[in-house]
Amino acid sequence: MNVLNLVKIAIKALLRNKSRAFLTMLGIIIGIASVIAMVSLGQSSTLSVREQLSGMGSNMIMVMPARQMRGGVNMGNSSAKSLDMKDLRALEQNTRYVAHVSPSVSTGAQLVYGSNNHPGQIQGVSPSYLDIRMYKLESGIMFTEEDVKTYNKVCVVGKTVVDNLFTNGENPIGQVVRFGSIPMKIIGVLESKGQNQMGQDQDDIVLAPYTTVQKRFMAITHFNMLFASATSEEESELAATEITYILRANHKIAEGEEDDFDIRTQEELLSTMSSVTQMLTMLLAAIASISLIVGGIGIMNIMYVTVTERTKEIGLRMAIGAQNRDIMLQFLSESVILSLIGGVIGIILGLILSYALSHILSWPYVVSQTAIMVSFLVCAATGIFFGWYPAKKAANMDPIAALRYE
Numbered sequence: 001m002n003v004l005n006l007v008k009i010a011i012k013a014l015l016r017n018k019s020r021a022f023l024t025m026l027g028i029i030i031g032i033a034s035v036i037a038m039v040s041l042g043q044s045s046t047l048s049v050r051e052q053l054s055g056m057g058s059n060m061i062m063v064m065p066a067r068q069m070r071g072g073v074n075m076g077n078s079s080a081k082s083l084d085m086k087d088l089r090a091l092e093q094n095t096r097y098v099a100h101v102s103p104s105v106s107t108g109a110q111l112v113y114g115s116n117n118h119p120g121q122i123q124g125v126s127p128s129y130l131d132i133r134m135y136k137l138e139s140g141i142m143f144t145e146e147d148v149k150t151y152n153k154v155c156v157v158g159k160t161v162v163d164n165l166f167t168n169g170e171n172p173i174g175q176v177v178r179f180g181s182i183p184m185k186i187i188g189v190l191e192s193k194g195q196n197q198m199g200q201d202q203d204d205i206v207l208a209p210y211t212t213v214q215k216r217f218m219a220i221t222h223f224n225m226l227f228a229s230a231t232s233e234e235e236s237e238l239a240a241t242e243i244t245y246i247l248r249a250n251h252k253i254a255e256g257e258e259d260d261f262d263i264r265t266q267e268e269l270l271s272t273m274s275s276v277t278q279m280l281t282m283l284l285a286a287i288a289s290i291s292l293i294v295g296g297i298g299i300m301n302i303m304y305v306t307v308t309e310r311t312k313e314i315g316l317r318m319a320i321g322a323q324n325r326d327i328m329l330q331f332l333s334e335s336v337i338l339s340l341i342g343g344v345i346g347i348i349l350g351l352i353l354s355y356a357l358s359h360i361l362s363w364p365y366v367v368s369q370t371a372i373m374v375s376f377l378v379c380a381a382t383g384i385f386f387g388w389y390p391a392k393k394a395a396n397m398d399p400i401a402a403l404r405y406e
Contacts, residue, residue, distance in 0.1 A: 010330065024302045028295035028296075028343055028346060032292070032350060035375060036371050041354055045277045059239075061239055065261055066258070090247075096242065097230055097238045100132050103226055105213050106121050106213070111164075113166065117165075127143060127148070132229040136190065137189070137191065139173055140188030143155075151209065152209060156208075160203040172189055184206075236266065299339060306331070328394065330391075335391065338387075346375070350375075
């Protein structure tokens with residue numbers, strides 16, 4: 001019996017009971033759709049994280065004070081004072097792979113304009129911070145190095161701050177707002193960046209010269225953090241190594257001693273986030289794969305029923321010359337076709353589902369070709385694996401007993 005005849009006979013047999021065939025395929029459809037949707041969403045979330053981190057500056061490097069231990073107690077890094085002006089100058093003058101460096105100091109207070117107020121945080125940075133974090137000005141200007149030297153009370157604000165303080169549509173440029181009890185003049189407004197991957201509003205921001213925040217708000221001389229950008233994304237690790245070498249020399253850290261600072265690159269953050277999303281994707285895909293097993297068991301059950309219902313047909317075919325191999329291939333082909341049709345429907349449904357979820361979550365839509373190919377092969381394997389035993393049972397029937405079956 002050739003393959004074409006096998007396929008024709010199998011399709012005709014399945015069409016005799018369309019409802020039962022569809023219900024049998026349902027487990028396969030749900031399983032394949034779930035696996036494709038989960039894998040696609042996992043890849044979409046990873047791509048979304050990469051885009052978010054690129055929006056923060058794909059070659060950004062963050063330098064933070066290391067956690068402090070006092071009397072065996074972990075004091076965290078909030079009170080550490082290991083980063084100061086000496087470090088900033090060393091990085092500005094002695095690096096090859098670092099394009100920009102900006103210190104960061106921040107404190108929180110209430111922003112007040114007229115009768116409006118907004119709880120905010122003022123961040124003291126240098127003018128190069130915009131290049132590092134890839135912020136752009138929508139209107140106005142950025143403060144200058146001269147403003148930094150003179151502790152000038154000027155600031156640049158994000159759209160969220162503008163929306164909360166200037167509710168009547170006033171032009172914020174040139175307006176004076178109080179940050180706590182200290183007046184600050186707005187000289188620029190940043191373009192909107194929206195929320196990042198962690199749900200943080202990137203537009204709820206107030207930037208001022210770091211010297212202004214150090215002297216007028218916090219009365220400190222050290223920095224909370226240092227932000228830097230490598231000359232290119234490919235050289236981020238080289239820049240991080242260079243920063244480590246310079247800071248260790250600056251802080252007189254002997255060989256073998258631990259650093260009193262931590263360095264994080266965007267690639268490290270991306271790697272961490274990707275590992276988490278991949279693990280969750282694999283877990284969800286594994287759970288969804290259970291539906292495939294259930295669908296395969298459903299196919300086996302239905303094929304058992306089909307063999308029983310068609311016992312006389314099997315006997316008649318054997319009586320007119322059909323070999324055991326022909327009977328086995330006939331029922332095995334029905335099982336495989338049932339599984340493959342369910343797989344195709346499941347793939348289409350999975351693509352539609354992943355597109356809809358990506359749209360709802362505002363993630364990029366990713367089609368996993370590997371998941372589609374693997375799903376198709378799994379469908380064929382499921383049909384063969386779960387259809388083989390019922391087909392073998394049909395092939396081993398005694399023709400005389402089959403013809404007498406009632």
